[in-house]
Amino acid sequence: MNPKRPQGFTLDIPFAVPPQLDATMDIQIPALAWQSTGDGGYRRTLHPGDRPITIEVHQSEQGLLFTADGQHPNLPDLLRRMFPTQVADLQLGADPRLRALRRRYRGVVVMWAPPFEALVLTVLSQNRTGEIVRRVYPHLDAACHGLTPQRLADLDPDTLRTVIRSAGPYKADRLSQLAKLVAADGIDSFNTRIVDAPAAQALSYLETLPGVAHKTAACVLVFSARTSATLPVDVHLFRVAGRLGLADHDGRLTTTSRDAVINALLAHGPDTALAHFLFLLVGRTTCTAADPTCGSCFLRGRCRHAATASLSRKATP
Numbered sequence: 001m002n003p004k005r006p007q008g009f010t011l012d013i014p015f016a017v018p019p020q021l022d023a024t025m026d027i028q029i030p031a032l033a034w035q036s037t038g039d040g041g042y043r044r045t046l047h048p049g050d051r052p053i054t055i056e057v058h059q060s061e062q063g064l065l066f067t068a069d070g071q072h073p074n075l076p077d078l079l080r081r082m083f084p085t086q087v088a089d090l091q092l093g094a095d096p097r098l099r100a101l102r103r104r105y106r107g108v109v110v111m112w113a114p115p116f117e118a119l120v121l122t123v124l125s126q127n128r129t130g131e132i133v134r135r136v137y138p139h140l141d142a143a144c145h146g147l148t149p150q151r152l153a154d155l156d157p158d159t160l161r162t163v164i165r166s167a168g169p170y171k172a173d174r175l176s177q178l179a180k181l182v183a184a185d186g187i188d189s190f191n192t193r194i195v196d197a198p199a200a201q202a203l204s205y206l207e208t209l210p211g212v213a214h215k216t217a218a219c220v221l222v223f224s225a226r227t228s229a230t231l232p233v234d235v236h237l238f239r240v241a242g243r244l245g246l247a248d249h250d251g252r253l254t255t256t257s258r259d260a261v262i263n264a265l266l267a268h269g270p271d272t273a274l275a276h277f278l279f280l281l282v283g284r285t286t287c288t289a290a291d292p293t294c295g296s297c298f299l300r301g302r303c304r305h306a307a308t309a310s311l312s313r314k315a316t317p
Contacts, residue, residue: 021058030112122220136163
């Protein structure tokens with residue numbers, strides 16, 4: 001039996017397109033702080049004030065309906081900031097392949113997370129599934145009594161390893177070290193470095209932190225700073241962009257080919273970075289590595305890989 005929905009505060013945020021909540025919560029880094037309620041909704045704990053507040057979100061007729069077990073004057077603005085815009089609103093250029101992606105996922109909400117939360121979630125997700133991170137994160141947040149750099153830095157190392165064990169206990173040292181570095185500078189300084197600094201400078205700074213390479217740093221910049229200057233490249237995006245013909249590469253994910261893919265995608269429109277996770281959605285469903293289901297893919301009419309596969313099948317006696 002599902003627990004009763006939290007009561008005390010409600011907020012209905014309307015959108016121009018009916019939201020696709022499950023797709024919104026599928027793969028984006030900020031979504032990994034939310035857990036399924038089992039009835040089509042998602043739940044997490046926020047700490048806008050002195051006490052934790054449990055939030056649930058469900059689809060409403062034309063938007064997202066939030067309920068909470070407490071109130072805080074900053075809560076409405078915080079929730080609106082966390083769910084700011086939809087794929088339908090993104091400027092992805094005129095390429096028909098990107099237009100098809102936007103049309104297919106037009107109701108997906110492009111989420112936002114505070115920079116430090118985004119950083120921790122991304123580190124936890126390294127070499128782990130989203131479902132593992134969803135199980136780990138609420139326990140980490142509870143152990144810290146609300147995730148902050150100082151509270152994470154102060155967490156007992158053995159406790160930290162135990163709490164994040166399924167996401168990789170070896171990550172405890174890097175999380176503790178980066179938390180200490182951020183805490184020493186102060187969270188306001190950290191946020192300024194991520195959100196207000198030029199993207200190249202913010203990227204370089206993030207890459208100096210323990211356990212943070214380009215993909216992790218780019219995730220933080222996309223989801224927290226809404227950057228249009230870089231994007232994270234994983235194997236799914238690399239494969240799908242190549243098969244669609246949006247970026248040419250030799251199939252090997254190197255620094256050089258990664259940068260070429262980034263430059264090719266960003267040239268299409270200012271919001272392509274925000275839409276990077278759409279390639280992951282396609283890559284995990286139809287455009288899989290070993291056995292892509294081209295015949296059922298909504299992009300098959302615009303995909304050079306699907307066209308080649310179709311010709312190959314016709315040529316087979």
